[in-house]
Amino acid sequence: MVATGNRAERAAGTRELILTAAERLFAEHGVSAVSNRQVGEAAGQGNNFAVGYHFGSKADLVRAIVRRHSVPIERVRERMLVEVEGSREVRDWVTCMVRPFTEHLAALGNPTWFARFGAQVMTDPGLREIIIDEALSTEPIQRIVDGLNRCLPALPLPVHLERSAMARNLMSHTLAEREAALAVGKPTTKSTWDATATGLIDAIVGLWPAPVTPTGV
Numbered sequence: 001m002v003a004t005g006n007r008a009e010r011a012a013g014t015r016e017l018i019l020t021a022a023e024r025l026f027a028e029h030g031v032s033a034v035s036n037r038q039v040g041e042a043a044g045q046g047n048n049f050a051v052g053y054h055f056g057s058k059a060d061l062v063r064a065i066v067r068r069h070s071v072p073i074e075r076v077r078e079r080m081l082v083e084v085e086g087s088r089e090v091r092d093w094v095t096c097m098v099r100p101f102t103e104h105l106a107a108l109g110n111p112t113w114f115a116r117f118g119a120q121v122m123t124d125p126g127l128r129e130i131i132i133d134e135a136l137s138t139e140p141i142q143r144i145v146d147g148l149n150r151c152l153p154a155l156p157l158p159v160h161l162e163r164s165a166m167a168r169n170l171m172s173h174t175l176a177e178r179e180a181a182l183a184v185g186k187p188t189t190k191s192t193w194d195a196t197a198t199g200l201i202d203a204i205v206g207l208w209p210a211p212v213t214p215t216g217v
Contacts, residue, residue, distance in 0.1 A: 011054070014043070014045065014050065014054060015054050015055075015064075017043040017044060017045070018039060018040070018043045018045070018050065018051055018054055018055065018061075019061075019064060019065055019068055020043070021039050021040075021042035021043035022034070022039045022042075022043075022051070022061055022065060023065050023113045023114065023117050024042070024113045025038060025039060025042055026062070026065075026113075026117050026120055026121070027113035027114075027115075027116035027117040027120060028113070028116070030120050030123075030124075031058065031062065031120055031121060031124050031127060032124060036048075036049075036051035036052055036058070036061075037051075039051050039061075058127075059126075059127060059130060062121055062127050062130050063130050063134065065114075065117060066118075066130065066131055066134045067134065069104065069114050070134060070135075070138065072104055072107070073100045073101060073104045074100070074138050074140050074141075076099070076100035076103050076104065077096055077100045077138075077140040077141070077144070078140050080095070080096045080099065080100065081096060081140055081143055081144070084096060084147070085147075087147065087151075088150070088151050089151065090148065090151045090152065090205050090208060091201060091205050092147075093144050093147045093148035093151065094148070094167075094201050094204050094205050095197075095201055096140075096144045096147075097141075097144055097148075097171075097204075098171060098197050098200050098201050098204070099197045099201075101115075101171070101175065101197075102175070102193040102194065102196060102197040102200075103193070103197075105175065105179065105193055106192070106193040106194070110182050110183065111179075111182065111183035112179055112182075112183075113179070113183075114179075115172075115175040115176045115178070115179040116176045116179050116180055118131060118172055118175075118176065119172045119173055119175075119176035122168075122169070122172055152208055153208065153209055155208075155212065156212070159212050163207055163208060163210075166207060167204045167207055167208075170200065170203060170204060170207075171200055171204070174196070174199075174200055175196070175200075178190070178193075178196055
């Protein structure tokens, strides 16, 4: 029993080392530019097949990194949802979308890589659906989306989908740019993650009621 327990602990420790190394390398270089061998070496694993052994495909590794962070983020969202349930204010629901992420990044300290990792994955056509699917599959996110949709102005479906993508990209790249600046000690537009969240929320809330110009397309 002791030997079995030790093996399980070692395996769990190895998985954590691989996840940390992969997240950093993917954030800094892009997912497609990093091989499993490079991840294994960065994680201190002499076996070239360690990453595949513990995680299978690169898509499985990306999904594991996302889930590693989603638990604490969703915990904050559940707490915030209690406070805004039934709200008719767009800002309340956008806040529930943004602030759990920035609170998580603030709690991790500096440097972090998760925001840049997410932005890199979102540029990969083969992997971006993992982040979208993982995000939209949680019960708190579904409640936020439902609450937000009840408050939004009536928009043509293509416009609604376009602005959803704009909001997602604005959040992803704003957080990734701040994270990158903090990692190398460069000045940032806002002094804290909390202030960054406020600016993002302001921008996203303002995006939704913007006028729709007919394009003839």
